[in-house]
Amino acid sequence: MASSRAQLVEAARRSIRRGSKSFASASRLFDRTTRERVWLLYAWCRACDDIADDQDHGHAARPGAVGSGMAPENRLATIRTLTELAIAGEDTGSPAFDALGLLMREVPLTRAMVEDVLAGFALDADEWRPRSEADMLRYCYHVAGAVGVMMAVVMGVSSEDDDTLDRACDLGIAFQLGNIVRDVWEDDAQGRCYLPVEWLVEADIPPGEITKPHYRHALVPMVAHACALAREYEASARVGAARLAFRQRWAVLSAANIYGGIAREVERLGAHAWDHRVHTGKLDKLRMVIAAYGEAKRDPQPAPHPALSRRELNAMASKNRPRMDGRMDH
Incomplete structure (x- = not known):
């Protein structure tokens, strides 16, 4: 079942607090709507970075994490596939990639x-x-x-x-x-x-x-x-x-x-x-x-x-x- 907007925002908030204390602190200065959208964008960027580096918020990836153990070219293909699904408005099964899909419905970001x-x-x-x-x-x-x-x-x-x-x-x-x-x-x-x-x-x-x-x-x-x-x-x-x-x-x-x-x-x-x-x-x-x-x-x-x-x-x-x-x- 697809996550609600509130669930995606909460997952993104947890991601930015874990991944970048400096960015999380600066984001608190935004108005609420902008702040939530900044979190959503961060969550997607962080997830892509973690898959690319086989990590979890800059640390060793959990067993079974998306992209874990794959060759670099396969990790890149995973990032592209999940991103494409998100852009198409499909449920990816990943809150971070679903965050991008939500963001692109709310903000005029381009492919x-x-x-x-x-x-x-x-x-x-x-x-x-x-x-x-x-x-x-x-x-x-x-x-x-x-x-x-x-x-x-x-x-x-x-x-x-x-x-x-x-x-x-x-x-x-x-x-x-x-x-x-x-x-x-x-x-x-x-x-x-x-x-x-x-x-x-x-x-x-x-x-x-x-x-x-x-x-x-x-x-x-x-x-x-x-x-x-x-x-x-x-x-x-x-x-x-x-x-x-x-x-x-x-x-x-x-x-x-x-x-x-x-x-x-x-x-x-x-x-x-x-x-x-x-x-x-x-x-x-x-x-x-x-x-x-x-x-x-x-x-x-x-x-x-x-x-x-x-x-x-x-x-x-x-x-x-x-x-x-x-x-x-x-």
């Missing part, structure tokens, strides 16, 4: 927006690695920027307001750049590296040796460059946030302060950034939310779009992006 997010999981399933800075930014676009676009639509931004959607995408890219620099050690332990190969070659760091102690100081300048990129994307996003209703603006700027603080702390720590996993404490989060309240009442500093934003990065990917029906866009 193309969903496909842009799924393309990020396809890159990971293919064990794809960025060769250039543009490659890294394209990855950030798919796994986080595209989610920012969907989030903006959930908050009421028109799907035709390209400039604001571009800036919403920029915030997601900024967040992902912060994740990349923070998680260098964790990613390496899983055989992954999201810093561009060209950067590593220039720094004379051999493949697979990025976390060796004698290369740590060589890693610092490239991480600083990634942090500078994150600041550029965040500044652009703050301009777009000013166009939102006040409570939405406050929530978005709170998230920007909290997640942007990750990259800033990694940069500040330099070679010691990976001694322990960088995180933001409760008191610091509270300060950042209070600061965001004042920022939401002021006009942001003018900021241009980064050279590579949503439309440019989408164009780079469009020639070889698989569609949900398995064919290729050309």
Whole structure:
């Protein structure tokens, strides 16, 4: 029997509280309807991420969980099948995927927006690695920027307001750049590296040796460059946030302060950034939310779009992006 809206919202609320305390805290600043829709979107994104990584909210997957034990390409196929069913309005048997179906009935999200997010999981399933800075930014676009676009639509931004959607995408890219620099050690332990190969070659760091102690100081300048990129994307996003209703603006700027603080702390720590996993404490989060309240009442500093934003990065990917029906866009 299909779950009711209240049941799906409650399941999504539990998911976000378990999966992201920072995001859960920021979401409380939204009005009730927006907050519930943000939870629904998070639940789908979290479920896709967990299936792709064979995890449960970032931890080891429970026995019998959806996608558990499958090969990466089969996990991706599972994500695509459940998402397709949800878009079609079918009961998937998964509250997180049913949450997407409900959300698409309430908000004018498009299939193309969903496909842009799924393309990020396809890159990971293919064990794809960025060769250039543009490659890294394209990855950030798919796994986080595209989610920012969907989030903006959930908050009421028109799907035709390209400039604001571009800036919403920029915030997601900024967040992902912060994740990349923070998680260098964790990613390496899983055989992954999201810093561009060209950067590593220039720094004379051999493949697979990025976390060796004698290369740590060589890693610092490239991480600083990634942090500078994150600041550029965040500044652009703050301009777009000013166009939102006040409570939405406050929530978005709170998230920007909290997640942007990750990259800033990694940069500040330099070679010691990976001694322990960088995180933001409760008191610091509270300060950042209070600061965001004042920022939401002021006009942001003018900021241009980064050279590579949503439309440019989408164009780079469009020639070889698989569609949900398995064919290729050309």
